[in-house]
Amino acid sequence: GIQVEQSPPDLILQEGANSTLRCNFSDSVNNLQWFHQNPWGQLINLFYIPSGTKQNGRLSATTVATERYSLLYISSSQTTDSGVYFCAVRRGGGADGLTFGKGTHLIIQP
């Protein structure tokens, strides 16, 4: 099956800092999503981005499908950004669900 690798696995930053999270995947995809899992366990949709660039407030994401990676940018971090960020993909032509990476655990300190 498709492999998804996220880096870094852990990241500790001060409030106000910027960060870049990376997701590498091993095959062509027709779905790539970024999620934020908050400390209460809820999965929040951040981006649906199988290709191209999107921005939503302080967050933006870029997927380069031909090179099989995606980047999530967080600017001016706030303590509420803490949690685990997951990248998940669905391979092109497949009919099944998402394959998740192991996540990046982000801690924003005040």
Place this chain on the structure above:
Amino acid sequence: NAGVTQTPKFRVLKTGQSMTLLCAQDMNHEYMYWYRQDPGMGLRLIHYSVGEGTTAKGEVPDGYNVSRLKKQNFLLGLESAAPSQTSVYFCASALTRTGSSYEQYFGPGTRLTVT
């Protein structure tokens, strides 16, 4: 518009007991999914459905059964619970017909403990 809802939110079972988790969506989505999340890991696909009356196995289907009798509901059953099934279970749905978005939307999760 409630999105994706899951019932119950928490449950404790004894080994060998059975139970059914209910997922409901009010977005008229065709595809529905069940995932499990174990500590420190991403989610793994258990079973999925591409339409009413259809089901298929995912990555970790053993010990689970599913049914999709109505488009808006997707049920996950554990016939004889085992401690290895202690996990958080998430349901998701996606609109997905030809030409439509594959974006998945997740429910709040069910935390299941098997003792």
